[in-house]
Amino acid sequence: MPPFISSSCLSFMICLWIYSCLYMHSISSQYLDDQKSLLLELKNNLKYNSEALDKLEGWNHSTNYCQWSGVECDNSNNGKVLGLDLSNKNIIGGIDNTSSLFRLQFLQSLNLGGENKIQDEIPSAIGKLSSLTYLNLSTAPYSDTNFRGQVPIEISNLVKLVVLDISFSFRTYMNRPNLADIVRNLTNIRELYLDRVNISAIGSQWCQTLASSLPHLQVLSMSECHLEGEIHNSLSRLHRLSVIRLGINSLVGPVPEFLTRLTNLTMLSLSSNDLTGIVPHKIFQVPTLRTLDISGNSNLEGTLPVFYINGSLEELTISGTKFSGVLPSSISNLKSLRTIFLVDCQFNGSLPSSIGSLNLLQRLVLTANQFSGSIPSSIGSLNLLEDLELNDNQFSGHIPSFSSLKKLKTLNLHNNSLVGSITGKNWEKLLNLESLSLSFNSLDGNISSSLFSLPSLEFLALENNKFSGQLNESANPVFSKLTEVYLSSNNLEGPIPKSIFHLRQLEWLDLSSNSFNGTLKLAEILLSLKNLTSLNLSFNRLSVVIDVDVNSSFPLLQELQLASCNLHNIPDFLKNQVSINTLDLSKNHIAGLVPRWVWGIHNLNLSSNHLVELEPPLATTLSNNSLFTYLDLHSNKLQGTFSIASPKLEYLDCSNNNFTSISKTLCNATNLHFMNLEYNHLSWTIPDCLFAKTTLSVLNLRGNNLGGSVPAEFGKNCTLQTLNLNENHLQGSIPRSLGYCKALKVLDLGNNRLNDTFPCHLKSLSSLQVLVLRSNKLHGAILPITLLVI
Template sequence: MGLRSVILKTSSLPAAPLSHQFHNSSIVRTITMRISVFPWLFLIVIPSMLCINLIPVHSKCVEDQRTLLLQLRNSFTFNPAISTKLVYWNETTDCCKWNGVNCDKDDHVIGLDLSYESISSGIDNTSSLFSLQFLQSLNLANNNLNRTQIPPSLDSLHSLTYLNLSNAGFSGQIPRFSQLTRLVTLDLSTYFFEELHPLKLGTPNLRMFLQNLTELMELHLDGVNISAHGNEWCQALSSSLPNLRVLSLSDCFLSGPIDSSLSKLQSLSEIILSRNNLATSVPEFFGEFANLTVLRLISCNLYGKFPTSIFQVPTLQTLDLYNNILLQGSLPEFPQNGSLQTLVLGYTNFSGPLPYSIGNLGMLSTIELQSCSFSGLVPNSMANLARLLYLDLSSNMFTGTIPSFRTSRNMTHIDLSRNDLMGPIPFSHFKGLLDLEYIDLRFNSFNGSIPSSLFGLPSLQKLLLANNHFDGLHADFSNASVPHLDTLDLSSNNLRGPIPFSIFELRRLNVLLLSSNNLNGSIQLEMFQRFSDLTVLDLSYNQLSVDANGSNSSFSSFPHIAALKLASCNLQSFPDLKNQSKLFYLDLSDNKIGGKIPNWIWGVGDGALVHLNLSYNLLVGLQEPFVFPSLGILDLHANHIRGKIPTLPQDITYVDYSNNNFNCSIPLDIGNNLTSAYFFSVSNNNLTGNIPESICNARYIQVLDMSKNRLSGSIPNCLTEKAETLGVLNLGKNNLSGNITGTFLTNCGLKTLDLHENFLEGEIPKSVQNCSMLEVLNLGSNQIKDTFPCFLNNSSSLRVLVLRRNMFYGGIHCPGANNSWSNLQIIDTSSNYFTGALPQEFFLTLRAMMNGVDDAQSEISHLRFEFLRLNHFYYQDTVTVTNKGLEMELVKILSVFTSIDFSNNNFEGNIPETVGDLKSLYVLNLSRNALTGTIPSSIGNLTQLGSLDLSVNQLSGKIPVELTRLTFLSAMNLSYNQLVGIIPKGTQFQTFSNTSFEGNKGLSGPPLTSDVEDNHSYPKTEINPNWTTGESNWHSATRTRINWNWIAAECGFTMGLGFVVGPLMFCKRWRKWYYKYVDHIVFRILHRQDQGRKNQRRRPRRNPIKRR
């Protein structure tokens, strides 16, 4: 064979892989060397010729393919600065080597990847794209194709096996792909445009769309509006896609239930249906998918019990059920060497313990169980999870101590907050976790000293230990290496002593929170200038004396401070904050700052100050001129500010001027500057004049409190008519007069309506019943003349009803009211003209006063109105009640406090036996009526009763011995009745004085003395609505004999009272301490009474964060 023929034959060989080409070249060279008849020079030239002829030609782009690609590029609008593919396409290079282009052996373009190319123009049916008939893979993901429709011409690309148009910017109806029968992977997911014009499957619907796509193995339609019921979409999938392995249909407006036809898809390995309102239970057959690796059902409104068989699927790697609060379940025992890598059950109702076998899941890297109902110990076997990276067990009921995490060397995140964990933190538990960035142990009961080892974690960024019982911080951790620590929260612990100097060595801190501890000593504010990046500083509520007037008190070294909280820091003057350009939150409340508020404070933060709290100081006024352009929250309450009410910025949302000495009328245009306000209070000042009509321009107002002033005139009609947004309207303790006019509309949102202690007349408007969420209605101490408001008896939300000291008349029987007053906990009709019998059915409707009716009652909380929840603002309701013969103002109405006061009326007949069903009743006052018959023995069932007053009636018979069972009874008055017999003996009864039983001529025995037994004068019993039912009225002053022992005792009492009342009146700090102490005592008493109820643990539920 001649050499020429060999060369030609070799040149005509089809293109081959590169390794084969080199092999052919060596064969030719061998043949050449064996031919000796040719000149040596020719032999030298021949190899080079062979090399030229053997260059593979298959990588050269076919001309028509290059032309089509260039036409496609020229039709696009894209950003060259972002593009990594199209920008490099040009005519001088081989198109098969262009970025994003793949060719086959015949030089046809079979793959095109133009993802992330910032393409911002659409694709129409005439595009050269559809002439690339050999195209097998097309990826246009993550572009912005101008919200155009998917061109139907895509259906002409018959060879496509992979099509990815996810987040490409398409919108509208998806066309039918009847010719793309070879498709294996289809991704039309969209997230970025789901709120504008999302993709949808209407016509064709899902069944028609999938009909010919029988080869599909992966289907991603996340964000496509399918809007189909369970049997529709499940049957559409199961009938058309027998080979389906990956199913991803998140955010598709699907509904449930999940149809059993889906069980036919036995090849399924990934099921992702998140954020569809399936409203169903999880089917058992999910546990029969033998190849299941991923099950993600986030925010699907699932309920029922989760099948434990799913946990047992050996291939399962990811289980994500986040935010299905009705879904119940528990964790089973896990086998050895399980495949599970990600376990997310946050915001579900899973409960029970964590099994010890969780330590068998050696592949586990993520555990998120936050805001569930898990309980018990955190098992020590978690120390076996060597691959664990992320752990969140927050907001559960875990108890005991925390396990060691030393073996989880790659851990980055630990959140055990809001549990019942306790004990000290061992020094070694976090040792060696070099990648740990986040530790959150807040809201537990950890104690002891905070170990310095926590400050030795080199990657730690956030250390949150607030709301525990830590009592010490190692004074020296200056050698600890925490170069990245930016947040340190030690607030609400028991830390004492001076602030450790080592804290000032944490130079990278952005956030330092030390509030609500027992830290003491004096400290210069300039010390904190060591933190050059500090943005948030909170030293509030310690025993510190912060000196803001040091040698360098201008804060010039705080260039980034954004929030400064120095409440209760014994400040004597304002810190110099003039130069703080980024400060937007300033709290200097509860200090000793006097004088006027300087006008430079309004320019703090370059005029961007949003939150200013100067309450509980000694301020007397505002330095003029005052302009607060950006202020959103202004709290000046509890000062001594006098004069006129300052003009408000129009964007303000919260204004509290209460408890000051403003002595003017309310500006007529006040409402024009409250158009964005949610809260406005000027209570407890000396304001006069009328309520201006402009107040109704505050269209978003939720709390309006003008109580405790000297306002006069009538209530503006518009206030009742705009009650759609208004949650609290408090105009009590003023001089308002006239009728309550205006109409409460059907969408009334009032929860508190307090108009007590005015001169209001007329009747209660029937339209009040439109306020379906009303919880507190206080009309006491007015001149209202009306019958009992039976029209409110279906208000299931009403908790407090006060009608005392008016001119109400008639009976309190409400026909057809068997299911009414279900949440009423305080009712006061005292000092009116009510008559007739006490209906026994009435007491049966008071279900909130019965044990076990409302589980919410078992949790001690306060009746209050919450608003601006992100800022933790709420309005605290108050009400005046008569308890143990004394009028007391409940500043915090505990949800477990219950009271019935029907005193000083003209009720007659027997006391109904049904009163004994109110087992959680705390105060019962039926005194000064005309009640007859015997004292019901069923009152002995009121085991929570603390005050009982049946005095000044016509009750007869013996005192029931069952009353001695009332062990919580601390005040009882049965005086001035017609009781007979011996006073029952009991531990509690022996503590009551003579006055509890006097005026009953037939009673005898201790604690009555002989002179009291002989004295049976009765007080007058006529009705007097203006009577104060105080302690002096528990017994009548009918006796004229002077008892000097009593006078001496009362003189001593008066002097002692002066020592207590004097500081209360004139010393603010003593008054605050006293109120706090009394509240604490009342809270403990009521908590003790509540121990017999269901102990539902209070656990904050955070708003779920949207996840994908």
């Protein structure tokens, strides 16, 4: 014992130490209880939607709150809550300025994002959490918004923030206070996510704001923020930028070359803006760049450069631009490339065989370009490829084997010039294939039944080719996942395999325009295909038997097309099909009445039958509540007054019937674009209201007995492109108001009794291509007009 410390003094010091420990323990226990009570109060005030499963049930008095889900404490024993993760809890409310959340004063990380839908403004009390370094108030992309309203100025008090994420809250905005006001003090920010927050600023404003306030910024994500103007060069001062996402804005001007000098740049997304000019080759050659997306800039031009060896690019997206040129063979130098997305551009030439050396490639999408030549067989060695889309190009030659692509899910070669057979391609090895489209080519030979047995296949499109022969029965159709099958416009023949009608998941089936034969019972098809919504058997050599009980339970059809199927009656069970919107029974042998229930169908084609009248009481005037937009009744024997009218009607063809007059009720069809009543027995005069319509593009009344004069009331907003009144008994003059029809291309007034001089007033119609005036009573001099005169 040191001589200067007495025993009594030592005893006092020991007592003081013991007292201090007991006091601190008491304070610590009280503090621990306080943290727990704040969390429990927060839990009790939260509100959830009906989909919420985890309502923080593990938060209770009997357990250690530092072990609760979403709660992070420090590593000492004082129990400070440093982190709180309440993301994806389906919370819809219960967090306002009075919330106990904002009394957790040591909180450093707060996550309220994801699948929460808190329909309130961000509480201003958020500014009390002065220790926050991470704040996430985001919404799951393109789901219902989380927070809404003005971003509060109090966020500027969070000067320790390193990450701020308010992204995808599309009803959130920065107006007053604006972006500059909010980030002015947030100098420690490294990552800033404001996607879909309405900022509404021009480039010189937001760029300079970020450059002056956030010197350490590494991640800048401000897509769909209503940004305008050019990308200002002040952004170049942010030397640490690694990620730049500025898509879906209204940015203009060129892609700045200063971006190539950002030595840490790994992602650059400028998609869906109004950028123009030629993209510098150096953009593609930034050594650190992994993701480049400049798609959706329709006036952006450029070509692909020579790619350097061991380039770091993983995703290359150039779609919806004016990029042209070839895909260089040096693409093989990008050994890390996983995605090539070149859609709707002007690329041409053949694909380099070197593309087969991109061993990590997962998506190769070259849709809607001008690529030509054969498809390189080397693509068949891309073992990780999941998505191969070469559709809408000019590829020719045979389809190579893709049987080694075990992970392939989508194969789309639609609309090319491919030839040859598809048999012997070992399709059965593509066990993960979900979608196969080979339509609109010149492929021939048989269709392998193995395609219908692929275990993962859902979509099969082989229409508009030259496939021939019979379809064989496929194995185990009940286990198939096929939902859509399109085989139309080929040369297939023989009976339709019964296995087709046992594809239980089938929703869309189109076998039209082939040479299938035999007799089919519609009831059997519908009873087997319970999920069917669209069936097209038109234009084969089939006889479809309508043996359906009206009261039977069938799938809810949306489309039924049975043109040229030797039908003798309209399937009566359809009147109970409330969802049907397309019905095509043309070119059959249906006679008698058109039943009134068909007027609830949007697209109706009963042409080329033997129908004679409309079922009463709708024979005179159909209800204005009729839903149809497309109506084709041509080449029947319908008679009486033509008075079909619906406000929604857009296309009408009732030519080659026996109608005798036109009712003015037809003018109630306020959306009518196409109207053909040629070769009926229409007499009297043409209703003036037809020519006053501002929607009509084609009007054909040829070959009737119409008299009187051509109505003179062509409106100033006339939209007619074709007007055919040939072979009638029209008299009088050619109306001067035709000059209002600036879009008119074909005007046929021949074989009437018009008495007028040559219509020089039509010379103002710059779009006019065909003018027919023969066999009238025109007189005087013929003056030149630059068009074809028949």
